Amino acid sequence: MKLMITGGAGFLGSRLARALLARGSLAGARIEHLVLADQVPPSAALTADARVEARVGPLLAQCAALAGEHFDGVFHLASAVSGECEADFELGLRSNLDTTRALLDALRASVLAGAPPTRLVFSSSIAVFGPDASALLPAQVGDTTLPAPQTSYGTQKLMCEYMIADYTRKGYVDGRSARLMTVAVRPGRPNGAASSFFSGIIREPLAGQEAILPVSPQTAHPISSPARTIEGLIAVYEASREALGGRLALNLPAVNVRVSEMLDALEAVAGRTVRERVRFVADPIIASIVANWPSAATAERAARLGLRPDADFADIIRQYIADCALAPGGAEALKGMRD
Amino acid sequence: MKLMITGGAGFLGSRLARALLARGSLAGARIEHLVLADQVPPSAALTADARVEARVGPLLAQCAALAGEHFDGVFHLASAVSGECEADFELGLRSNLDTTRALLDALRASVLAGAPPTRLVFSSSIAVFGPDASALLPAQVGDTTLPAPQTSYGTQKLMCEYMIADYTRKGYVDGRSARLMTVAVRPGRPNGAASSFFSGIIREPLAGQEAILPVSPQTAHPISSPARTIEGLIAVYEASREALGGRLALNLPAVNVRVSEMLDALEAVAGRTVRERVRFVADPIIASIVANWPSAATAERAARLGLRPDADFADIIRQYIADCALAPGGAEALKGMRD
Numbered sequence: 001m002k003l004m005i006t007g008g009a010g011f012l013g014s015r016l017a018r019a020l021l022a023r024g025s026l027a028g029a030r031i032e033h034l035v036l037a038d039q040v041p042p043s044a045a046l047t048a049d050a051r052v053e054a055r056v057g058p059l060l061a062q063c064a065a066l067a068g069e070h071f072d073g074v075f076h077l078a079s080a081v082s083g084e085c086e087a088d089f090e091l092g093l094r095s096n097l098d099t100t101r102a103l104l105d106a107l108r109a110s111v112l113a114g115a116p117p118t119r120l121v122f123s124s125s126i127a128v129f130g131p132d133a134s135a136l137l138p139a140q141v142g143d144t145t146l147p148a149p150q151t152s153y154g155t156q157k158l159m160c161e162y163m164i165a166d167y168t169r170k171g172y173v174d175g176r177s178a179r180l181m182t183v184a185v186r187p188g189r190p191n192g193a194a195s196s197f198f199s200g201i202i203r204e205p206l207a208g209q210e211a212i213l214p215v216s217p218q219t220a221h222p223i224s225s226p227a228r229t230i231e232g233l234i235a236v237y238e239a240s241r242e243a244l245g246g247r248l249a250l251n252l253p254a255v256n257v258r259v260s261e262m263l264d265a266l267e268a269v270a271g272r273t274v275r276e277r278v279r280f281v282a283d284p285i286i287a288s289i290v291a292n293w294p295s296a297a298t299a300e301r302a303a304r305l306g307l308r309p310d311a312d313f314a315d316i317i318r319q320y321i322a323d324c325a326l327a328p329g330g331a332e333a334l335k336g337m338r339d
Numbered sequence: 340m341k342l343m344i345t346g347g348a349g350f351l352g353s354r355l356a357r358a359l360l361a362r363g364s365l366a367g368a369r370i371e372h373l374v375l376a377d378q379v380p381p382s383a384a385l386t387a388d389a390r391v392e393a394r395v396g397p398l399l400a401q402c403a404a405l406a407g408e409h410f411d412g413v414f415h416l417a418s419a420v421s422g423e424c425e426a427d428f429e430l431g432l433r434s435n436l437d438t439t440r441a442l443l444d445a446l447r448a449s450v451l452a453g454a455p456p457t458r459l460v461f462s463s464s465i466a467v468f469g470p471d472a473s474a475l476l477p478a479q480v481g482d483t484t485l486p487a488p489q490t491s492y493g494t495q496k497l498m499c500e501y502m503i504a505d506y507t508r509k510g511y512v513d514g515r516s517a518r519l520m521t522v523a524v525r526p527g528r529p530n531g532a533a534s535s536f537f538s539g540i541i542r543e544p545l546a547g548q549e550a551i552l553p554v555s556p557q558t559a560h561p562i563s564s565p566a567r568t569i570e571g572l573i574a575v576y577e578a579s580r581e582a583l584g585g586r587l588a589l590n591l592p593a594v595n596v597r598v599s600e601m602l603d604a605l606e607a608v609a610g611r612t613v614r615e616r617v618r619f620v621a622d623p624i625i626a627s628i629v630a631n632w633p634s635a636a637t638a639e640r641a642a643r644l645g646l647r648p649d650a651d652f653a654d655i656i657r658q659y660i661a662d663c664a665l666a667p668g669g670a671e672a673l674k675g676m677r678d
Contacts, residue, residue, distance in 0.1 A: 145485075149501065152505050155504070155505040159501055165488075165494070166491050170428060
């Protein structure tokens with residue numbers, strides 16, 4: 001089978017690529033060809049695999065050429081992130097809405113030319129939810145909560161969910177939308193996402209660096225490890241339409257946790273010195289974005305697919321430490337643990 | 340003040356134009372200039388009013404020029420209808436999604452040039468609701484029901500609602516979306532809407548003609564008269580953001596009625612001979628579209644704005660008869676009543 005991952009050189013895209021190549025098959029078929037589309041090239045470790053083809057350049061520009069090509073499956077992860085979309089309204093519309101539409105139209109052209117519908121997993125987001133002034137956001141958001149996004153990023157993700165559902169209803173694609181929770185602990189540098197600090201307050205102290213907490217320690221939020229997130233994307237791909245339970249968009253599982261509990265877990269796993277590297281410096285812009293995000297989520301439909309959240313946040317930290325220990329140069333990321 | 344009605348030559352657009360011109364003011368300001376944008380010219384009766392300016396041509400092509408012009412308010416009624424959008428997928432995306440986006444971008448350009456945000460009322464639709472396979476459509480859909488559109492038309496309307504909410508949140512427009520119920524009794528000829536028969540089974544018999552009922556008489560649906568619909572659009576325009584109750588999309592009031600009750604009302608108002616001109620001939624395409632529409636709706640937020648539904652369906656028929664009696668050539672539309 002021939003697959004594509006958009007955003008295939010990104011953190012989740014690369015990790016998904018590695019997981020798929022290691023499995024060797026998906027939904028019962030052997031993976032022969034894996035296209036990684038991204039604005040930047042994927043790692044040499046990925047392109048060394050004979051099954052991998054890298055396509056480097058803006059996805060919007062790549063989409064027209066896709067119309068003449070059939071893919072069995074696409075994981076559509078490419079996206080501008082929340083902070084970027086708030087700062088640059090047109091960037092968000094172009095990168096998230098227009099690009100998804102162009103991708104859907106390319107897949108539709110392939111169906112109109114006689115190919116079977118491509119299975120498409122779209123990475124949507126917990127950011128589709130937000131409070132509305134009349135009915136405050138429920139304590140927990142679930143698969144049947146009425147979305148009321150309060151960011152452009154969340155709005156664009158939600159619009160794409162509905163667009164994918166309609167292209168699917170028409171038979172132009174076999175789509176489903178997995179709403180990713182905030183993924184932590186991400187390695188590397190902070191990115192433009194307003195949620196970036198959820199990783200930073202663990203990653204930087206473990207590396208011996210100070211980290212800034214821009215929101216109140218009482219802030220609660222649903223978090224998922226990279227491993228559980230990748231597992232979720234694959235399970236949503238493999239699920240039958242029936243198993244998805246009617247609607248095509250579903251929440252992935254999360255650990256619902258307060259920032260103060262995250263820091264307690266950091267102390268339990270890595271010690272007090274590490275925890276004390278986190279300093280609270282309020283950032284009103286970040287805080288105003290995060291204040292409109294849900295503090296907890298449930299994932300009933302994902303549970304029916306057999307998906308479970310991480311055991312607890314300490315487990316998420318331990319996974320990050322184990323990942324670093326295996327990664328080339330990972331010792332640097334953990335040098336703060338030996339202070 | 341300067342206003343625009345898109346779809347301003349259509350049935351609801353013309354009626355809204357007449358209502359606004361007769362009022363002379365809106366939200367406390369005098370109406371000095373009313374632009375009617377449509378693919379066809381408005382009636383001579385409308386263009387005879389010195390305040391009216393007709394702009395004829397596709398709205399999508401008109402939008403770029405709008406960026407340099409400030410409107411105090413826009414009623415955005417222009418739309419491809421449900422049946423058309425099911426038959427021609429690209430037409431629906433272009434006429435409904437792309438055109439609304441182009442209109443929003445023109446209004447945003449005006450704000451970026453220093454003008455205050457234009458107040459925008461978008462005519463959304465009951466078609467945003469539909470059943471989903473896991474949780475059957477509730478008996479009544481209300482303002483907080485989770486939409487699951489089962490037509491491209493409903494999907495596009497819902498995407499536009501969310502897009503308008505985000506442009507409003509960013510201050511680029513002062514938008515709100517009124518979800519129109521099925522409007523009956525419409526005069527004139529059947530149109531491409533799958534709901535066209537709801538008017539046809541009243542209008543044609545009153546004119547002495549046979550009418551085809553394409554769905555089961557047990558079909559129930561929320562219906563609103565043209566007069567109550569126009570009243571709703573104006574009230575939603577005049578409402579403060581606070582009075583809208585948080586969310587920017589709301590249902591307009593409706594009479595929830597079965598087709599068999601509609602026919603009973605027709606007999607009560609116009610007699611048995613008239614009712615017997617309706618013949619049941621199942622149309623599987625129409626029936627499959629209508630089967631996915633809600634059978635009843637509530638309108639809590641609209642009620643808080645003081646909006647009420649028609650008294651009953653007989654009242655809706657009587658309004659149609661009274662409208663015909665006043666209209667030029669209206670006697671022709673009622674000639675079946677004297678058989």
